[in-house]
Amino acid sequence: MSLSPRRLVLPLSEDVVKQLRAGQVVSLTGILYTARDAAHQRLVDALDNGDELPIDLEGATIYYCGPSPAPPGRPIGAAGPTTSARMDPFAPRLYEAGVKVTIGKGPRSLVVREACRQHTGVYLVATGGAGALLATHIREAQVVAYEDLGPEAIRRLEVEDFPAMIAYDVYGATIFCGEEGLG
Amino acid sequence: MRQIQSSLLSDTVASLCQQVNFALPEQIATALKAAEAAETNPRARQVLGELLENAQIAGDQHLPLCQDTGLVVVFAELGRQVQIVGPDIYDAINEGVRQGYREGYLRPSVLANPLQRNTNTGDNTPAIVHLKTVPGEQLTIHLMAKGGGSENMSTLWMLPPAVGPQGIIQTITEHIRQAGGKPCPPLILGVGIGGDFEKAALLAKEALLRPLGQPSADEQVAQLEQQILEAVNRTGVGPMGLGGDTTALAVHILTHPCHLASLPVALNVQCHAARHATVTL
Numbered sequence: 193m194s195l196s197p198r199r200l201v202l203p204l205s206e207d208v209v210k211q212l213r214a215g216q217v218v219s220l221t222g223i224l225y226t227a228r229d230a231a232h233q234r235l236v237d238a239l240d241n242g243d244e245l246p247i248d249l250e251g252a253t254i255y256y257c258g259p260s261p262a263p264p265g266r267p268i269g270a271a272g273p274t275t276s277a278r279m280d281p282f283a284p285r286l287y288e289a290g291v292k293v294t295i296g297k298g299p300r301s302l303v304v305r306e307a308c309r310q311h312t313g314v315y316l317v318a319t320g321g322a323g324a325l326l327a328t329h330i331r332e333a334q335v336v337a338y339e340d341l342g343p344e345a346i347r348r349l350e351v352e353d354f355p356a357m358i359a360y361d362v363y364g365a366t367i368f369c370g371e372e373g374l375g
Numbered sequence: 376m377r378q379i380q381s382s383l384l385s386d387t388v389a390s391l392c393q394q395v396n397f398a399l400p401e402q403i404a405t406a407l408k409a410a411e412a413a414e415t416n417p418r419a420r421q422v423l424g425e426l427l428e429n430a431q432i433a434g435d436q437h438l439p440l441c442q443d444t445g446l447v448v449v450f451a452e453l454g455r456q457v458q459i460v461g462p463d464i465y466d467a468i469n470e471g472v473r474q475g476y477r478e479g480y481l482r483p484s485v486l487a488n489p490l491q492r493n494t495n496t497g498d499n500t501p502a503i504v505h506l507k508t509v510p511g512e513q514l515t516i517h518l519m520a521k522g523g524g525s526e527n528m529s530t531l532w533m534l535p536p537a538v539g540p541q542g543i544i545q546t547i548t549e550h551i552r553q554a555g556g557k558p559c560p561p562l563i564l565g566v567g568i569g570g571d572f573e574k575a576a577l578l579a580k581e582a583l584l585r586p587l588g589q590p591s592a593d594e595q596v597a598q599l600e601q602q603i604l605e606a607v608n609r610t611g612v613g614p615m616g617l618g619g620d621t622t623a624l625a626v627h628i629l630t631h632p633c634h635l636a637s638l639p640v641a642l643n644v645q646c647h648a649a650r651h652a653t654v655t656l
Binding site: 321344 | 418421428429430432436438440442482484492497524527556559611612613615616617618646648
């Protein structure tokens with residue numbers, strides 16, 4: 193297995209998403225939006241109510257991350273992934289609304305793999321607990337929605353060569369030990 | 376009676392909050408290096424390498440090891456000949472947490488209300504404080520910054536006593552297999568056996584304070600620690616659940632006498648960023 197990363201520029205086209213395979217090591221350059229528990233609840237409430245969304249979900253990459261505060265002179269503090277499974281109740285809805293990529297850590301429920309297959313999306317993992325290392329790949333960070341949520345606000349991150357791995361692909365394959373492919 | 380100013384306690388707590396979040400304990404770094412060298416799985420080696428690089432960057436660039444800078448848990452041992460001067464010990468500890476998290480640019484991760492979930496206390500207080508009195512005129516503070524991802528995978532069982540040590544090994548191993556990558560393996564497992572419902576949980580947390588991999592002084596318990604460690608590492612969960620030989624770095628067990636009808640077993644799961652330190656005043 194090759195561990196040299198495939199360089200991906202965001203947003204990903206449907207063609208590129210279809211080329212990706214579980215287990216591939218990638219690096220991401222472009223825009224990520226952070227969102228975790230509370231922000232997901234608000235996004236899905238907005239979708240349910242037909243309200244205007246604070247970010248454009250079409251082709252978007254969502255990063256499950258609540259960074260630590262930016263120290264002086266830096267765009268952001270530590271910024272590693274949080275446990276993705278907590279966002280499983282919301283994720284299919286967001287893939288359906290146009291999200292192409294989610295990034296987090298750890299295995300997820302079957303509905304997320306099915307959503308990836310159905311809506312041509314992928315789920316990526318970054319290394320949990322490598323918050324300092326991942327922060328060095330973030331060039332800019334700006335709160336764009338739900339500022340009252342503090343660390344859980346939605347931030348727009350500009351990343352360069354952000355290291356990750358394809359965990360679920362559009363073919364139902366998985367990288368996690370103990371999970372079987374959907375075939 | 377020895378007097379300790381509460382401001383000294385607050386300053387000490389503030390300093391510990393920062394210390395644990397920026398520096399990976401040397402024992403953990405050594406264990407990660409050994410695991411990287413022994414790993415047969417290339418993905419696992421890559422993850423372990425990233426964790427070591429992360430610790431290096433955190434130290435060099437003064438960034439927290441992990442964005443989840445934890446809920447602060449303090450075990451305080453207050454000498455019976457010590458008087459805290461000023462605000463009481465709980466207030467003094469929380470003032471230290473407030474200072475440490477604000478001045479260190481550490482993430483406030485505490486919600487004021489577990490049901491409403493929309494108000495962050497903003498300064499990472501309140502800390503969870505376990506206070507006990509001990510003989511003497513010293514105050515010892517054991518402080519940990521406990522991340523949510525691993526804490527969420529912690530649990531407690533009231534097992535039928537007849538299952539014995541083999542049942543304990545199987546129960547814990549199956550739980551860790553199910554948890555997979557969620558708690559950020561490689562893990563350190565704190566296990567409390569005996570006591571009652573709440574005592575077992577407290578023992579499990581306290582077990583995490585022991586220096587990494589130092590076996591229990593009780594030979595039978597030390598053997599059980601080793602058996603659980605081997606069984607957990609045979610699951611193949613591996614670093615971040617991506618497969619490999621390194622699912623846990625250590626298992627620490629504390630035991631306590633218990634009711635003849637009971638076998639309480641608590642498991643407190645700690646991620647590889649095992650952030651804790653001890654100071655005696």
